[in-house]
Amino acid sequence: MTVSRDPAPRTGPEPPHGGTVPAPDSGPRRPAGEAVPVPDSDLERQLARLGGSWTWLLGSAVATLVPGILALVWPEGTLHVLAVIIGLYLLVTGAFRFVAAFAREPGDRLTGLLVAVLYVLAGVLCLRNPLQTIAALSLITGAVWLVTGMVTAYTALTARGLPHRGLVLGVAALAVVAGIVVLALPTESARALTRLLGLWLVLLGVAELGLALALRSALRRARSGLPPGTPAAA
Template sequence: MTVPRGPAPRAGPEPLADGAAPAPDGALDRQLARLGSSWTWLLGSAATTLVPGILILAWPDETLHVLAVLIGLYLLVTGAFRFVAAFAREHGERLPALLVAVLYVLAGVLCLRHPLQTIAALSLITGAVWLVTGMLTAWAAIAAKELPHRGFVLGAAVLGIVAGIVVLALPVESTFALTRLLGLWLVLIGLVELGVAFAWRAALRKARAGSLPGTPTAA
């Protein structure tokens, strides 16, 4: 998942009430960065992962067509969330985040365009997206040493990498088995992303409290 840089007190415009940070020059960049750095945006992204996982586990006997549509919608909507969140990052880190967003959107379009593809193809698409995204997220979390609650972000990255490896490595011989596997990983990843969203909210509140005049800060 894409997580903005750690909040820090700085000169200039104040953040928005929901935790959005000041953005780079340009009206569109500024609006996207404010939205993408909001903890509620991360919460929405987590819900986008969690809800399809619950639906898939709740109805495991549905056809491959339904499974492909659910996975395609998950990839497409998550790609949109990641695209906006990418603008909350520094310019040097924005390109990898945008590439991940494009990867999600392309994979989602592929699943929706060809919903009757084989189980192996659906597993390959989903596993590859999770693996690449997990690796890029882990790299970003390691590089951003000031990122608050890096453990949550690294946990989400590791979970994505493991999910991608498991889906790609294990042969799936039935729609039922694939449904349970993908649904389980979506729920797990969604829960970790929920933890990241709430950790980001706590970090933003702490940063705002520390920036108030007369508020004592830790040494």
């Protein structure tokens, strides 16, 4: 098609046949059928910010320490009381892990959410029937710890840029050992099971407490621009 030239130069694009001016190019076009990424909502960003903070991990450590201490200082409690304590621990920890899952990469988020759901379901099972047998309570708690430790170890090995990877692997190994011990060692009384679970809860809580403090140190170094390994100011 031949286009006539005007004396004055045109500043805009030449309209095609039909008089319709094409819209300005807004960037590279996506191939047909490719999904357009949807940005995270404000709620997801807030959950990610909260779950990635060291204070949230500190709260999770306290939620593990408190029932462990209660079980150790009150070993005469009945199986009903122990089931309630363990059930509440599992529910609260599941809530902490649910929020913490949003601080992970989108590809690893589903794994964290599944672990949180596992905690909540196990807590509901303990609270729904507190008068269950010692074997059932041991099975629920040991299975949760075993699965959680394995998932945490996998995440620590595959996550990129994870601070204090060795400490996270140590917490994962401790959870795996706790699950194996609770599942393998038969307990004949509620008192023995209370001491066993209380001991592992305290050990796991102390490990999570150390991880929370290490994360606080790493976040402070990142904000101040200090190289890794440099102690952060208190």
